[in-house]
Amino acid sequence: MLDLSTKAPEPKVIAGAxxxxxxxxxxxxxxxxxxxxxxxxxxxxxxxxEPNSHVAFVDAAMPGMLPVINEYCIAQAVRSGLGLKAAINLRSAFDRKNYFYPDLPQGYQISQLYHPIVGEGEVIVEMEPGIERRVRIERIHLEQDAGKSIHDMDPTMSFVDLNRTGVALMEIVSRPDIRGPEEAAAYVVKLRQILRYLGTCDGNMQNGNLRCDVNVSVCKPGQYEKYQETQDFSHLGTRCELKNMNSMRFIQAAIDYEARRQIAILEDGGSVDQETRLYDPDKNETRSMRSKEEAHDYRYFPCPDLLPLEIEQGWVDEIAANMPELPDAKKRRFIEELGLSDYDASVLTAELEHADYFEAVVAACGDGKQAANWVINDLFGRLKKDGTEFDACPVSPAQLGAIIALIRKGDISGKIAKDLFEIVFTEGGEPAEIVEARGMKQVTDTGAIEKVVDEIIAKSPSEVEKARANPKLIGWFVGQVMKASGGKANPAAVNKIVAEKLGL
Structure with missing residues (x-):
């Protein structure tokens, strides 16, 4: 269990007039x-x-076509609930949510209002070390996605693509526990991370596979505490919904704008209308889309085509027994077992692919700290410089692990390792074979190193006097030896021999 006794961040305070x-x-x-x-x-x-190429008869609402539940989607919802420490409801039911859009061929959406498959859970959002926000999950329900209306192909016509129609969505509803734009973005990041670790959603926001509706309201200081005591939402002010947000940056900007818009209205003596609004990133403003509907506006009623969904506890237990290691547990293990810093562990567990790569490097070299340094600083830095996506990384975990293993064995120095990494990144190849073929192996023969040191000391009498007067200047000699050896001399051996020769 996570330690929930850490300090919560302060709520975002906005100064009005x-x-x-x-x-x-x-x-x-x-x-x-x-x-x-x-x-x-x-x-x-x-x-x-191609538009309308992934459409079954039931998706297109052909007469007489009845829905059949996809058991795998149910398992994925249960898995998500377990990952969010939520209650799993062994009995749930589907309802019809009635509204009329061109891209909703049935004229209703099959959803879950009264009896969702997942109940209350939580997400712990770490804003910084020791500062966490606990966001309560109210429910997760399953529902169908709608299709897509396309308006930019012909200015005189609109088109409908039903490929998304009927795709399974999990709607994850939070309590109003988030207190600022940065927390909202951090919450989405953390939730996306958990779902990706679970394998229940790929989290691709660009493709619309993860979308956010953000409910924003403002209140005077102290009102939120009254809500917590009474659970009376009137203390929180009228909320407006910002629809279909799919960017962390836009989420923060939209919340900030909307909060200031509401404050200006209230301070001018007006009242905030409960409505759904859209965010325009080009103008950095929200604008009204429609009045916010209540549940009764959708005329919900139990779906007559689907019996209540009943699942067995044993099935839920089986799913729970096969859950993967989640981000917080993996981060804690990296810190406790591999000796990583909180920062390094956070970076490496941010994406499951990064964490898996890192662990494979550790397995190949046996050193968690060195592996973390190389993955975060050298690999990630090189990929960023090249504009290469991580999934197209040209260096395998085995190759990077082999480079680190060569350093640990003393076969190559850190400087040579940088050169070797660049060769592997651009040309490929087995690191040990490259070292042998290109004569990159580190010189550990003390006799050979002594010979080079003697030559440099003999040619530099003034530098010798300076170093003997100020031992910190020994680095000049070390640098000259490394340069003369082409970076192949063992740095530790060079330091020791130079110090002995200079009598330091």
């Missing part, structure tokens, strides 16, 4: 379930296909 205000934020995350087939049909969920 007539006093201070605090932010209150709740979020609804729509996460596309990682599944090859849709929630109620066998149609493919593949991204980027």
């Amino acid at each position: 007539k006093g201070d205000w605090e932010l209150v934020i709740g979020m609804e995350i729509h996460a596309q379930v990682s599944s090859n087939a849709k929630l109620f049909s066998g149609a493919s969920t593949g991204f980027g296909a």
Whole structure:
């Protein structure tokens, strides 16, 4: 269990013209379930296909077509709930949410309002070491995604692509526990990280596989504490929903703008309308989309085509028994077992692919700290410089591990290792073979090193006097020896021999 006794960050305070205000934020995350087939049909969920090529009869609402639940999507929702320390409801049910859009061919969305599959859970968001926000999860329910309306192909027409229609979504609803724009973005990052570790959502925001609706309201200091005592939402002010946010930067900018807009209205004596708004990143402003609907506006009722969903505790226990190691546990293990700093462990566990790569490097070289330094500083830095994505990294964990192993064995120096890494990055090859073939092996023969040291001392009498007067200047001799040896001399041996020769 995580230590929840750490300090919570202070709420974001915004200074208005007539006093201070605090932010209150709740979020609804729509996460596309990682599944090859849709929630109620066998149609493919593949991204980027020709429009309307991944559509089954039931997705297109053909008469007489009935939905059939995809068991794998149910398992993925249960797995997500377990990863968020949430209650799993053994009995849940689907409802029809009625509204009319061109890209919703049924005229309703099959969702879960009254009996969701997952109940209350939590996400721990670390803002900085020792500063954590606990965000409560109210529920996770499964629902169908809608299609996509396309308006930019022809200015006189709109088109509809039903490929996304019926794709399984998990709507993850938080309590209003988030108190600032940075926390909101950090919460999305952490939730995305957990889902990716679980393998239940790929978290690709660019493709729309993870989208956020952000509910923003403002209140005077002290009102949030009254809400916590009474659970009366009226203390929190009227909320506005910012729809379909898919960028961490835009989430923060939109929240900040919307909060200041609401404050200006309230301080001017007006009232905030409960509505759904869109964020325009070009103008950095939110604008009204429609009035915010309540549940009764959608005329929810139990879906007559689907019986209540009943699952067995034994099935849930089986899923729980096969859960992967989650980010917080992996980070703690890296710190406790491999001796990593909090920062290094955070960087390496941010993405599952990075953590897996790092662990493979450790397995190849046997040194967690050196592996962390090389992965974070050399590998990540080189990839960034080259503009290369991590999944196209030309250096395998085995190759990087072999380079570090050669350093640990004393076969190559740190400087030679940098050159070797560059060769492997650009040309490939087995590190040990490259060292042998190119004569890069470190010189550890003390006799050979002594000969070079003697030559340099003999040619530099004035430098010898300076070094004897100020031992810190010994580095000049070490540098000359390393230069003369082409960087191959063992640095530790060079230091020792130079000090002995100079009588230091």
